[in-house]
Amino acid sequence: MGEIVFHVPELWLGAAPEKMPRFYRRLSEGLAARGIAQTWAPMDRATLTDRIASDSAFHILNHARHPHPRVLTAGIAYIYPYWHLDPLGIRAFSTITDSVFRPAEVDGDSAQAFFRRLRQRMVGARQSRYPQQQAVEPVPEGSIAVFLQTEGQRSVEETLWLDRWTMLDTCLAAADGRPVVVKPHPRDRDPDTGSGLAARLAAHPNLHLSTANIHDILATADRVVTINSAVGIEALLHRKPVILCGRADFHHICTNARDPQALRAALRATPPHRAFARYIAWYFGTQCLDAGAKDLTDRVLDRLAARGRPL
Known part of the structure; x- marks a missing residue:
């Protein structure tokens, strides 16, 4: 056997x-x-x-x-209880990256039911991959929400197109007065992160450093920008447009920004229509x-x- x-x-x-x-x-x-x-x-x-x-x-x-x-x-x-079991790797390295998402092949009714259940469990309960504070913290409306990652990790270094500072600086340059909310990774203990953010906060009055619950930030955001953090796929549960600055296996309904010019263009463009429910059902229900x-x-x-x- x-x-x-x-x-x-x-x-x-x-x-x-x-x-x-x-x-x-x-x-x-x-x-x-x-x-x-x-x-x-x-x-x-x-x-x-x-x-x-x-x-x-x-x-x-x-x-x-x-x-x-x-x-x-x-x-x-990304989200429990769903698991990868893959010949190449997990997350950014999984074969889902090269799989083709065809919305028309996903049943709409069952996808909506799947989406509602997962959204209620994560968004409704204010739960995320990492522990989040449950107290509600005010967050500016209509922001560009930028989520940083610990770039010292091999999985991030190997997959990023833009480093965190290029990503954040490009968002600030393209914001045109809109608030930019930045949240560091909860496991980031790098002192350079703190000093880099302090310098930018002093120079940009529209930049807001937040430790709020991820779902409070996502609920009020206009755009979500990250390299390939799990928060990107959580943002899809909020039906928010996501811009990725690195390789990810959930890129199919996101905008991929491989250079600062592409990121600026994505931030200034009208977000395309996305089949959020069908994608979430396809990704977790069939690929995981x-x-x-x-x-x-x-x-x-x-x-x-x-x-x-x-x-």
Whole structure:
């Protein structure tokens, strides 16, 4: 029948079952029920190549890109409980990037229902990928909302077209008096971020630094600008036009700004009509895996079979 080897953080192994993400718990149970052998190993990127070459098993890696015919990478796809399981990687590196979104092929009624459920869970509950303050903080109306990222991360450095300061400075230059709201990444501890923002706040009276709940900023924004942050796809739940300054796998209904000229033009243009509900249903419902779905194991086995490894 073949075997699947899961490579996960060592601290997950031997821990209480509830410490393991639901995606892995349910998949493990489903594979066991089908009599498919599975092995769990601590993630060791230094030895991955040798480990994979030493057997004929299929390997599922948690957050580790390692293109190989017998490898898939798993990771949360921005919004829980949706997961990537992809031959190339997760998020900006996933094969969804090159997939074609055809709105006419997505059922409108079911897409609206899917969109409403996800929007209620995220926007209605004011929840995001990272913890958000629940107190409502005033945010200027009609702003260009700019969300920064921690560019020291490899995944950001490898995918950006504009760095954070070029992105923000271009937005300020193109704002034409409109408020520009900037929110740093919640995990950014770089002192250069603070000094860079302080200098720009002193020079631009229309620039506003905000630590408000993401959904308060998105609700009042006119445009959303980011490199490829998860907030970009959350902005789609608010039906807001998104401008990306880096490679992302949810680019299909966003405007891609590969240089400052393109960003300026996008900020001054009338946003095109977008099929927000159909896109969200297509992206999460068909391109990703729902950790709580009854057919989770079947869909995972289908992806293995597509790689030439039917189990």
